[in-house]
Amino acid sequence: MKRNIFENISPLDHRYSLRENEFNDYSTYLSEKSKVKYQAQVELALVKALAKRDMCSTTVVEEVETAIEELTTEEVYAEEKKTKHNIRALVNSIQAKVSDEAKPFIHFTTTSFDIVDTANSLRYKKAAEELILPTLKELEKLLMNIALREKDTVQVGRTHGQHAVPVTFGFSIAEYVSRLGNRIQEIEAKSEQLKGKIAGAVGAYNASHLFFEDPESFEADVLNELDLEASSHSTQIVEPEYMTDFVHSLVSTFGVIANFSDDMRNLQRSEIAEVGEHFGEDQVGSSTMPHKRNPINYENVKSMWKEFMPRMMTLYQDQISEHQRDLTNSASSRFIPELIVGLLASVNRLIRVSKKLVVDHENIQKNFDQNKEMIVAEPLYILLASYDHPDAHEAVRKLTLEAEEKDKTLRELVVEKEELKPYVEKFNDKQKKLLTNPAKYIGIASEKTEKVVEKYADELDIELSI
Template sequence: MIRRNIFENISPLDHRYSLREEEYQDYKKYLSEKARIGYQLQVEAALVKVLAKREICPAEVAGELLEVVKDITVEEVYQEEKKTRHDIRALVNCIQKRVSDQAKPYVHFTTTSFDIVDTANSLRLKETSRELIIPTLIKLEKMLMDLADREKETVQIGRTHGQHAVPVTFGFTIAEYVSRLGNRIEEIGKKSQLLRGKIAGAVGAYNASHLFFDEPDEFEAEVLAELGLKAGSHSTQIVEPEYVTDFVHSIVSCFGVLANLSDDMRHLQRSEIAEVGEYFDKDQVGSSTMPHKRNPINYENVKSLWKEFMPRMITLYQDQISEHQRDLTNSASGRFIPEIVVGLLSAANRLIRVFSKLAVDYDNIKKNFTLNKEMIVAEPLYILLASYGHPDAHEAVRRLTLEAQESGKTLRELIPEKDELKAYLERFTARQREILANPEEYTGIAGKKTEAVIQKWQKKLKILGGV
């Protein structure tokens, strides 16, 4: 039995990002090395069940094998692998050591190593998605929906290229991520359902199983059905890699949405903006040398995790390449996929914690809006002038903005002074005049759009929750 202090582990995922016990218990159930071998044992068990149904092996033999696989430990498999230098052969040996001579021949019957490995990997990623990834992301999605709904009418300056643009609402700002995260949750669900297995033998041509079954692909389908999986359309020694590639892409692209959200929230915490703030515990420290600082560490951590795990998608693309029916160039790299999943879950759980205590500074939101409040009317003025026939409205308003900056007068003060604009201004409707007088109302349908996004994902989450 190997026992180590977690702080002597090598991966930060173990000694830093899985320290919360409740999260660690969830992660290890699906993504640990113990879980990996457990899923492989499930595949071996499914194989024996169908062999018994097909009357290839006696029912009592199947019963014996099914009991034994429950007791195999990761430690004994690793100990056996020291001798075999082959992980699946070690797994098989451990099973055979525990069963009768009558049962031994039916362990791993007609299968090759990657029938077990690829099928087990697909099974655990599918179950991890259903039981852990999607529920965690839905929890975060609901938090964002609540925030967007609460702030749907809170007027905020829009920003493009780091510059003040025209007004939106803070709820509209958050609704972008409600939509983007929702789409990624949906995509993860779809791609997890497409994960495939195989029981097709050494090169995928059913050579061994065809010795016993006229339709070995039907035998394969029965074994996989025991696990809730389907077969790939054409396997070699391995399942077509695109199923896992597409699934991991859905995970990584979701990670990108979390990183973008975190980046935006981090910028909104800048000293000169300060529209939102992370909750700080009374003993929390922001800087080792500047006691006054309250750094946006959680948002920065999420972006930092994304920077670590996003490039690993390149490895998945490289793992699409396997010479002929298979080579071993993905044997090491493929084992790191669970780390990508844990990285995403760690980031999502961190955002759940920080959004549960998010502070919105309405005074600073209003102050920042006021900074360029007078220039906001430039866009509606130009568009309205053009709509009433002004031949060069954009240039006319551009010159007005320059004059406002130079003269110290506001744009709204200069507008009625310009005789060349009066004929157009007289045709403006009462509502159009009101918007020019009150730039806060120039938010388009930001609030209505926010409501629509929330309603859409309220309906969809009811479906996604059952994936």
């Protein structure tokens, strides 16, 4: 039956996953169907490890493998209606498809959360490797190309919402190249650290020790089938910090793209208008003001961040589990996939927008020109101080006030002030040029942009288009 997205409850389904290819990508790792599939893979890995130790035959492995290929989420849920237990339902559903010889080896010596925690670590690790990281790297590459393209575009710097000394637009974008690149590396590291367990009901290997002198080595055998390692200590659950750290890496990444979106949204303000989103021919910006072109995509990303960022608090709360385990994380942990989808939907939105980002060079220049003469205040004060002026900051502060009062430039006033001539005459040619051309006062913004892009292109193995 075709999926009717408008009968779903979550806006992640009926509003933010409308693109079929993206929905299918998310579903591969984050749907309920995928969760059951990965849990079944853990049960299969258990049987494979038992066969390698001659506890069961390879025929049993083949039976179980076939059974889980045929397994459907619907039948597991139907079984859960009877058992009132999701993993027992999974086990019963697999056992119903295999011979009596194979049945005893399914779920052998394990507890439910050997399966649940190991499957979650496995699918989130796979999702990070095959979906999250490639998507983030696509956005990172776009930002790198914009940064390099605009590395020499002089832009007024802004601190506290006020014009500061100049940077370049490429330098502004390079901030996010660096921050996002750092988060990509963090996600990669934390996803690799996700752990599994096959340690039984309280983590002490009580059941597996009945059969194996070294149950930890058996645990390692099972997890090796899944390319996972065991937590250094387990109770009924894997130590929660591994998952907490992984989700934190995602949430902090969400913060980076939300900050980027906020910057781009503010640069689209009518009175600034330095960048713009591509606007479709039939797109409407306001229900009553036909002329408006709202920065809806950047606003959406920040709005999504506001929804999902607070969920990190739930992960911190899930660190707490009484004694060997309580059930207070059983519901809350099921919502981690929503957070991942929220992040991916926002990243994919920024990918689409960034491909069509419009930079208005005329407005960037116009905004710079508004206060370019006052920009001279910083290098002037520093240069005067360097040549032993006793109170350079105060002298320049008074000059700025006089410039505003007399509608003159700082440079004009400096020439007029006899008391400053002994110091100004000591300026070298480079220093004099900075005062006569404020647009040159950009430090190493262009070079730094290149350096940042090269660093992360190399470390993340990204091939640039420019």
